[in-house]
Amino acid sequence: MTHKSPSFEGNFQKHYLFLFILYTNTNFLKVSLERKTMLTNPIDTISKTHKLDGIFIAEVIDNNDPKKLSRVKVHIKGLTEQIPKEDLPFYPILQPVGIGGSAYSSFSSIPDINTQVIVTFPHRDIYHGIVIGILSNQRTRQDDRHSTSNSKCPTSGTLKGTPNETIESKHVKGKLGEDQTISDKRFTSPKDTCLNADFNEDYPTSYGWIDRLLNFFKINRTKQELTLHHSSGSFAKIDADGNLYVHITGNTKIVTDGDYTSLIKGSSDISIETNSYNHVKKDRETVTDGNTTVLTEKNHKEMVQGSGTYSYSKGDTIVSDKGITVSATSSLILKGQPIMEN
Numbered sequence: 001m002t003h004k005s006p007s008f009e010g011n012f013q014k015h016y017l018f019l020f021i022l023y024t025n026t027n028f029l030k031v032s033l034e035r036k037t038m039l040t041n042p043i044d045t046i047s048k049t050h051k052l053d054g055i056f057i058a059e060v061i062d063n064n065d066p067k068k069l070s071r072v073k074v075h076i077k078g079l080t081e082q083i084p085k086e087d088l089p090f091y092p093i094l095q096p097v098g099i100g101g102s103a104y105s106s107f108s109s110i111p112d113i114n115t116q117v118i119v120t121f122p123h124r125d126i127y128h129g130i131v132i133g134i135l136s137n138q139r140t141r142q143d144d145r146h147s148t149s150n151s152k153c154p155t156s157g158t159l160k161g162t163p164n165e166t167i168e169s170k171h172v173k174g175k176l177g178e179d180q181t182i183s184d185k186r187f188t189s190p191k192d193t194c195l196n197a198d199f200n201e202d203y204p205t206s207y208g209w210i211d212r213l214l215n216f217f218k219i220n221r222t223k224q225e226l227t228l229h230h231s232s233g234s235f236a237k238i239d240a241d242g243n244l245y246v247h248i249t250g251n252t253k254i255v256t257d258g259d260y261t262s263l264i265k266g267s268s269d270i271s272i273e274t275n276s277y278n279h280v281k282k283d284r285e286t287v288t289d290g291n292t293t294v295l296t297e298k299n300h301k302e303m304v305q306g307s308g309t310y311s312y313s314k315g316d317t318i319v320s321d322k323g324i325t326v327s328a329t330s331s332l333i334l335k336g337q338p339i340m341e342n
Contacts, residue, residue: 043083043126050079052121057135060115065090070108072131074119080126091119091129112212197229 046052058074062085065071071090075081080088095107111117116135121128197214199206202222210216213231220227224240233249326332 043080043087043089046079046126052124052126054120055132056119056121058117058119058131060111060113060117061085061088062090063110063113070095070110072111072117074117074129074131076119089127089129091131093131094133 056076056079058076058080060072061075062073067090069090069092071092073085073088073090075083075088093110095109111131111134117131118133118135119129120132122130197210197216197218199208199210199218202220205221206218207221208216208218210218214229215231216227216229218227218229219225226238227235228237229235234247236244236246238244
């Protein structure tokens with residue numbers, strides 16, 4: 001019996017069939033894996049299926065960056081709206097100012113949720129986007145919705161009245177000696193002390209920033225005014241004449257580690273409606289080139305714990321009260337030309 005070896009043609013057909021089956025199965029497996037990837041990670045296909053050229057309008061959906069790098073997650077209309085938030089990457093924000101280089105020379109401004117922003121992809125990669133700006137529109141523009149009716153700011157120097165109202169201070173009337181009268185002082189609040197954040201005022205020359213708590217900084221270039229306002233109602237305002245008006249709704253404390261010098265070239269009026277306490281641990285010197293008037297409605301006490309006290313006046317000194325008691329534990333010297341006793 002003669003044994004016939006397989007022909008070359010038969011072997012080729014078998015090998016071809018094997019290779020065809022192997023290729024078909026491999027391609028099927030590849031397609032299946034791609035489909036599985038598209039189903040589980042749809043964001044990975046965006047860079048392949050879309051040209052990420054130009055700029056895109058997006059909406060902030062997450063601004064709580066776990067690394068605190070001022071990054072945000074966004075939904076891009078028609079592109080990533082159907083992708084779950086947890087699958088989206090955080091994008092850095094192109095900040096408007098700041099020299100950068102360290103934590104002490106940077107600027108950080110994080111947009112709120114639902115803010116419309118502009119995104120670009122310099123590497124055409126969905127994972128490497130950059131927020132290059134906030135879109136100013138009807139939703140985000142600074143308008144007259146933050147009017148005086150919504151502001152907590154005071155309307156005048158005493159939290160009452162209206163702008164330009166003349167308010168009587170609590171200085172009292174009284175006479176000291178010969179025809180010397182302390183008259184009522186009057187305080188006139190400046191215009192627009194009840195501040196508002198209306199950025200439509202003198203548009204487009206009013207600009208600045210504001211948040212939902214009504215903290216705002218505003219410049220009006222037409223009126224040449226600058227305003228810094230806190231949500232508590234405290235504010236500082238500089239007008240076109242360089243006048244500064246400051247209203248503090250809470251307490252004020254100033255600590256100076258070095259010397260403190262205050263020079264007032266005009267008049268000074270200080271009104272204290274409750275108690276006042278001054279403590280000087282070393283020497284104190286008060287010089288008045290003009291007249292000095294002290295009015296005490298109730299008791300007046302001066303106590304010196306050192307070696308003595310010294311008063312000097314180039315002009316007349318008049319002291320008047322219902323009664324005056326002078327007491328000295330040692331010598332008491334009165335000098336005058338003449339000294340008159342009644």
